[in-house]
Amino acid sequence: MENLTHWIDGAPVAGTSDRFADVYNPATGEVQGRLPLATAAELNDAVARAAEAQKQWGATNPQRRARVMMKFGQLLNENMDRLAEVISREHGKTLPDARGDVQRGLEVVEVCMGAPHFLKGEFTDDGGPGIDLYSMRQPLGVVAGITPFNFPAMIPLWKMAPALVAGNAMILKPSERTPGCALMLAELIKEAGLPDGCLQVVNGDKEVVDAILDNDIVQAVGFVGSTPIAQYIYGRAASNGKRAQCFGGAKNHMIVMPDADLDKAADALVGAGYGAAGERCMAISVAVPVGRETADALTEKLASRVENLKIGPYTAGEDVDFGPLITGAARDRVRGLIDRGVEEGARLVVDGRDFTMQGYEGGFFIGPSLFDDVTPEMEIYRQEIFGPVLCQVRAGSYDEALKIVMENEYGNGTAIYTADGDTARDFAHSVNVGMVGINFPIPVPLSYHSFGGWKKSAFGDLNQYGPDAFRFYTRTKTVTERWFSGIKEGGEFNFKAMD
Ligand code: NAD
Numbered sequence: 492m493e494n495l496t497h498w499i500d501g502a503p504v505a506g507t508s509d510r511f512a513d514v515y516n517p518a519t520g521e522v523q524g525r526l527p528l529a530t531a532a533e534l535n536d537a538v539a540r541a542a543e544a545q546k547q548w549g550a551t552n553p554q555r556r557a558r559v560m561m562k563f564g565q566l567l568n569e570n571m572d573r574l575a576e577v578i579s580r581e582h583g584k585t586l587p588d589a590r591g592d593v594q595r596g597l598e599v600v601e602v603c604m605g606a607p608h609f610l611k612g613e614f615t616d617d618g619g620p621g622i623d624l625y626s627m628r629q630p631l632g633v634v635a636g637i638t639p640f641n642f643p644a645m646i647p648l649w650k651m652a653p654a655l656v657a658g659n660a661m662i663l664k665p666s667e668r669t670p671g672c673a674l675m676l677a678e679l680i681k682e683a684g685l686p687d688g689c690l691q692v693v694n695g696d697k698e699v700v701d702a703i704l705d706n707d708i709v710q711a712v713g714f715v716g717s718t719p720i721a722q723y724i725y726g727r728a729a730s731n732g733k734r735a736q737c738f739g740g741a742k743n744h745m746i747v748m749p750d751a752d753l754d755k756a757a758d759a760l761v762g763a764g765y766g767a768a769g770e771r772c773m774a775i776s777v778a779v780p781v782g783r784e785t786a787d788a789l790t791e792k793l794a795s796r797v798e799n800l801k802i803g804p805y806t807a808g809e810d811v812d813f814g815p816l817i818t819g820a821a822r823d824r825v826r827g828l829i830d831r832g833v834e835e836g837a838r839l840v841v842d843g844r845d846f847t848m849q850g851y852e853g854g855f856f857i858g859p860s861l862f863d864d865v866t867p868e869m870e871i872y873r874q875e876i877f878g879p880v881l882c883q884v885r886a887g888s889y890d891e892a893l894k895i896v897m898e899n900e901y902g903n904g905t906a907i908y909t910a911d912g913d914t915a916r917d918f919a920h921s922v923n924v925g926m927v928g929i930n931f932p933i934p935v936p937l938s939y940h941s942f943g944g945w946k947k948s949a950f951g952d953l954n955q956y957g958p959d960a961f962r963f964y965t966r967t968k969t970v971t972e973r974w975f976s977g978i979k980e981g982g983e984f985n986f987k988a989m990d
Pocket of ligand 1: 637638639640641642664665666667695696697700701715716717718720721738739740741771772875877903944948
């Protein structure tokens with residue numbers, strides 16, 4: 492069993508609390524690691540040290556900070572397979588998926604190599620006689636990132652790369668279920684040249700999160716996780732005067748129009764619905780075919796594909812479609828929701844409840860399930876299942892399908908499959924969801940755009956990564972300046988003339 496640590500001042504630290512969390516290998520169901528859960532006192536100490544380290548890092552010129560990102564990016568590339576192995580072992584996702592997890596985080600690091608451009612201020616020459624105005628973006632100081640289990644590399648990197656390159660120090664609180672990758676990231680960024688203390692990885696649970704939210708030195712909190720926790724963290728951080736952006740859960744729909752290429756739509760739904768066992772905030776969990784013929788044909792195409800999905804541990808090779816769920820409790824919850832769907836009258840076309848993985852009977856595996864005739868009142872529709880379950884809600888028309896998507900309380904991602912440009916354009920324009928795919932199932936924006944949902948999928952007003960990240964992790968100061976020697980004779984500034 493591995494004894495995991497915190498990462499404080501550039502070195503692993505065992506921690507002083509006597510509380511620990513078990514870290515599982517979801518494929519075998521065995522406990523493989525023991526994670527110390529920090530106390531509030533340990534957190535406060537780590538923050539105070541980070542504040543000290545930040546003074547010099549914040550005063551380092553942006554290009555030098557960007558050079559750390561260049562080296563860090565190179566190290567992420569070189570260590571991609573090692574990182575993927577740790578992710579797969581703790582999370583259960585396949586190795587190609589785990590490499591994708593690192594890759595999507597690395598792409599944000601690559602954008603951060605050009606951070607000086609984003610950190611530039613604005614300038615107005617001669618806003619009045621001899622008067623210039625300029626603005627600058629200054630780091631906030633110490634900021635915190637609190638991240639979920641499902642992307643152990645990508646989401647910590649979305650948080651730490653922009654925050655650090657903008658001159659902040661960061662307290663990273665990764666998920667207690669998948670903490671190994673964050674510790675490796677800390678080691679690699681130290682090797683890339685980040686001064687000790689600028690990234691503190693403090694492991695823990697609610698106790699440490701609350702300590703972050705109540706610590707006066709911490710200026711901003713970037714959270715990703717489930718909606719109830721996002722809402723809680725947003726409220727407590729804001730009431731303590733912190734800047735906060737909190738990204739929550741999702742229920743992503745894909746509308747399939749009668750003119751869509753149904754084979755392509757079915758392939759896309761299977762990849763987006765069942766990839767990573769459905770444990771993605773951008774997974775498509777609801778298909779909305781328009782018209783009976785479309786729905787019947789789509790169900791048939793989906794059923795044969797879903798029945799043929801290959802499930803297995805990450806060690807089984809590259810042709811496995813998805814692995815186990817994160818915990819036994821998560822698997823039991825998903826099973827329970829499928830039972831509830833059957834009770835409520837949805838038609839279970841493919842039933843994955845009784846799947847067992849030969850040789851891995853202790854693992855947290857569940858097979859893929861497909862529901863048809865789901866209605867918006869059912870629990871399987873209202874809850875984020877976060878498992879390999881796709882629900883089909885039939886719609887009679889495009890307007891009805893759009894209404895279903897619009898009335899859902901979540902608004903992270905959505906997609907439409909159609910051959911008609913007008914319909915696609917109307918959908919993109921009208922839908923109240925933050926990220927939209929047109930004949931594209933998982934529309935995660937590239938790293939130089941930015942990522943964020945609407946409605947109950949996000950709390951706060953700026954998105955993650957891209958230009959918004961640099962706005963979130965800096966504050967603007969605007970200077971109005973004049974030099975009297977520069978004012979021409981008789982040109983004393985006339986305040987009245989400004990009115
Ligand atoms: P979670 O909300 O259980 O945990 C997220 C983080 O919050 C963890 O670090 C955890 O330790 C902490 N936490 C948990 N309970 C807490 C409490 N009561 N008080 C304070 N802190 C607490 O989420 P998860 O299960 O790790 O991740 C899955 C969820 O994350 C899904 O809902 C998924 O949709 C969502 N997610 C959203 C996005 C996005 O960008 N919108 C991305 C990935 C995942």
